[in-house]
Amino acid sequence: MEQQSVIIHGMENGHRVDSRILEERIQRAVTQGARDLTVEAFGQHGIGGRLFVSRTEPVTVRITGSPGQRAGSMGFPGTKVIIDAPTSDDIGWLNAGAEIVVRGNAGNGAANAMAQGKISIGGNIGSRGMTMTKRNPKYEAPEMWVLGSVGDYFAEFMAGGVAVVCGFEAQNPDNVLGYRPCVGMVGGQIFFRGPYKGFSLADAKLVPIDDAAFAWLTRGLRVFLEDIGRPELFETLAKRDAWQCIAARSPYEKTGKKRRSMQEFRTNVWDAELGRGGLIGDLDDSDRSPIGLIVNGDLRRFVPVWENKKYLPxxxxxxxxxxxxxxxxxxxxxxxxxxxxxxxxxxxxxxxxxxxxxxxxxxxxxxxxxxxxxxxxxxxxxxxxxxxxxxMPKLPPLSGKRVAVIGGGPAGMSVAWQLRLAGHEAIIYDLEEKLGGKITAAIPSSRIPKDVLDAEIKRAQEVLPHIRLPKALGKDEFAQIVTDHDFTVLAVGANKPRVLPVPGKELAVPALTFLKAAKKNEAKVGKRVVIIGAGNVGCDVATEAARLGAESVTLIDIQTPASFGKERKDAEAAGAVFKWPCFTKEITAEGVTLQSGETLPADTVILSVGDVPDLEFLDDTIATERGHVKVSEIYQTTNPKVFAIGDIVKPGLLTQAIGMGRDAAKAIEDIFSGKRPCEDTRKMxxxxxAKLEYFDPRIMEMNDLDSCASQCSSCGACRDCGLCETICPTGAISRKALSGKEFEMVSDPDKCIGCGFCANACPCGVWNLVENSPLV
Missing domain, CATH: 1.10.1060.10 (Alpha-helical ferredoxin)
Known part of the structure; x- marks a missing residue:
């Protein structure tokens, strides 16, 4: 997307633009590629907030004029807001990552409820700044830097982040922290410079500034002063003795009390005042040992179960x-x-x-x-x-079982490959000299590098016997093959072009015929090509036609084209035009005439409406339906000795044909082993x-295998990250080593309280929290 600079006006024809309209214009400009915006403000609220952009394409919003409240509110990482004048209340309200620079004073509520990002104020701020801030430890702490002083109730209920108050040219030089700062403070730090008149000692305390903290302070100070345009102040402000630091007290520091256990309460309060067992202690002699507020063992309501590899990812x-x-x-x-x-x-x-x-x-x-x-x-x-x-996997010795595979395409090679890995001899019968079917014969070289394909075909040919048929099989030859082998697998694909029942159909070239010729660089096309059928095969035809010199390529279809993915993109990149709905009436020497009366001029017409299997060689023992072979769930035909896979069963993707081959080979192996063939019944x-919260959402691009692998949540199979063990509040979970590299995660029932932290945090989803059903 082309980046650009734009100016957005807050006043039009003498009328102030509504805040909502101004924000919509800012959002639209960023969506359209603007990354440097100048906004002429006239009191509009929320300018510069909620711009969701990539860190690799940051956006800068410069605000001139007079911004209203909540400038930069709900800002997002990758956004920088620069305000060249004083600003109103709630600057950076709910800031979630934006960098905001104000080269002047700010009103009340600066950084209110901020969670991420940085706010730099080149002057003083009003009351209740840095209130209710918080921090997610997964991200950098939110920061607010103030050149001058702060107003009353500063850091009220502050729960995280860092504030820096420089006290330079303060609005109240005798008290740079204002009235009653730090009330209710539970987290975070405040670095300040200059006199103050106290803070909430019940909630916060002064702490020393160590070398690491001062190094952080001076680094940030230099950046802050550059941002607000006052770099000359660095030497004045960077004197260590002038700085102090306030930090929140811990809960135990606030109360001054130790935590009392349930046992202590029962012994020292309950039993001491009411007697053993309370008011009815003398009437009941049953076990009255105390039950903790948080229980374990059989008393848990829920129990964590480690279901490693129980489900398919x-x-x-x-x-x-x-x-x-x-x-x-x-x-x-x-x-x-x-x-x-x-x-x-x-x-x-x-x-x-x-x-x-x-x-x-x-x-x-x-x-x-x-x-x-x-x-x-x-x-x-x-x-x-x-x-x-x-x-190559280690090949076991041959078992003596022999399987004929008729067809050397992806399905046939897959079933033969799997049978050989299982120790059985699989002989491929095919008309072509080279295995691979449509992959080698028809799919354009632009989609698969020749050296890659040749290497994999060579590897397969080294272990798979291949008999080249002199001609297409007849019924007698097929019957003999079935007789000579323990099983036969039909994997002949679909190589018979469908015929379009229109006048002039003989003038059209079948897509498969064209692609096979193009693969050998023997195909010829005219300057104008019309392809009837705009699926993925049609897109391959379009790409090859353009490569062979066609100046215009048009794909027509009776419905929205079903093409997708790389095939569609390549065709569009080659300049192909898609046109639908189009119903062919006739094919002539001039082109394709549609039922609408329109004629699409064409020197070459290619028919790509699908192919069907040639089933003439099959005998009556094998049932067919609608032009395809009928099979069971294990791909066995009505002849128990014959299986069928791939496009002869139903049209599909290459990977589906390969999967059918693998499933059929497993069924045959089960029969050879005396087992009942069965499918993998595991559910997904x-x-x-699977919990993805612990993966960094900012990682949008994974450019190598290692970065990809690091972001895999390993759904259903423990990735041994140790997160469950770390997060368990009672230390109930431990890793138990088994034989070899195997292991299991174990939950100790005497420690486990059934809180579910393990199940709610596990990125793999292998922990399941089930209702407890102890034996009574």
Whole structure:
């Protein structure tokens, strides 16, 4: 977004602009790219507040004229507000991170309820400054610097942050802290210089300024004086002996009492005054040992349960291939990069090709961070890293079982790969010399680097037997293959173009035919190309047509195009135009005639309305439905010896075809092992269980694997962060080492009070708080 400077006027045609309208104009200017704003104020309130911008693109708001109340209120990190004149009340009210500079006096309530950020006042302030401030220890403490003095009731109920009162040219040179400062103060510090007439000794105390504190003070003083335009005062103000510091007292310092236990109360008060057991002690001899106000053991209402790996993480549940993405990030966090790469090869022969380049990354779409409006982890980056790393899994000896796989595309290679990892021989039968199906034959090289694809195909070919068929299978050849093998898997895909039932349909080139020719640089196109069908395949066609010299490319569809992701972006970048709804009436030598009567001129017409499987080689033992093979939940056809996966079952993504292959291979392996085939019945963990509050929301970009891994919440699987152990108020939780690298987190019932801190803080959601049901 182009950054720009703008001036926003608070007076128009002699009339003052309403505060609400002025704020809307400021917000709109920032949204449109303005990062340097000058606001000519005429008493409008709240100028400069609530501007939600990135720290990498800070915005500066310069206020001239006379700002009204609450300038910079609810300011956000990345915002700097500069006021060249005195300002009204409540400057920086509820400030949440903005830097505010006032080159003059400020009214009452300066920094009222501030939580983050910094306010610099180049003069004096009115009453009740720095009241009700607070501090989140996760962020820098809020600060207020005052060149002069402060008004009455300063730091009232102050709960955090730092105030610095320089006492220079004070409005009351005999009392720079005003009347009754620090009443109700419970947190924070006040550095001040000059005479004062007392403060609330019940709530605060004077403390010495050590070397570290004075070093912080002098560093900040230099910056403060530069900001307000008074750098010449540094030598005058930076004399250590002139400064004093006030800090809040602790609760025990305030009361002067020790905490009394329940046992002490019962012994010294209850039993001493009412007798053992109280008023009815002589009538009942049951156990009357005291029950604490906070209970443990069987008396707890709730009990924490460590449900490590009980549920699927959203990333893995969203991945049709079933890759344990979260486990890979854990390995990266542990510095085990090779192991992270090797793990992917146990699930797919295409960890770089598909996961890194061709998949729309459903795992990222399902990531808990994405659902919580944070940046999801870049799994594509993890996939691309596989081309440089990863070792072939150790192959077990062959079991003697043989499985025929008809089709050498992603689905066929996936099932063959998994069967070989399980110790069975899987022979791929395919018409092409090179394995890979549409990945190698049709998907444009612009979407997948040739060296990456070649490396993964080569790795698979080294372990997967491949028989190239001399011609398409007939019924007899297919029947013989089924007879010769223990099982047969159909993975022939969908390679038969759908036909559009309109006159002139023979003039259109099928998309798959065009893409295969384009991959070999043998395709030719005219200057004007019309593509019927604007899905992702149509977008690939558009990108290739533009590469081959087409000057205009138009994609038409009968509905809103279903294309998305990189394919759509590449087509748009190539200059393709999308047009819908369009209903084709006829294809002629001049182009495509629509039912509306419009003719779209075209030298080349390409048909991209989908492909269907060729099922002519199947016999009657295999049932079909609407042009696809019917299968059970384990992808077994009506012939028990034959399985079917991929587009022959239903059209889908490459990763879905690979996942089908993995599931079918597991079912076949279960049958070989004498087990009943079954699915993974684990449910996905509820998004609400993962807590992201302990991750820094300011980290918007993750440019390497380590930064990505550090931000993974590891949903459903303990990342061994120790947060539960640290946050437990009674020290009930401990880490118990098991064999190898395994461990478990254990809660001691004799210490646990069922407070739920562990469950409410766990970023992984592995702690669950369940209602206690002790045995009676």
């Amino acid at each position: 959203p990333c893995q549940a969203s991945c049709p291939t079933g890759i344990p993405v979260q486990q890979r990030w854990q390995l990266v966090r542990d510095g085990l990069m090779d192991e992270a790469m090797d793990l992917a090869l146990a699930y797919t022969p295409f960890p770089a090709t598909v996961c890194g380049y061709l998949c729309p990354n459903l795992c990222m779409q399902g990531c808990t961070r994405a659902v919580s409006n944070l940046t999801p982890l870049d799994t594509a980056m993890l996939g691309k890293a596989n081309v440089k790393a990863g070792h 963990i509820d998004y609400k269980r």
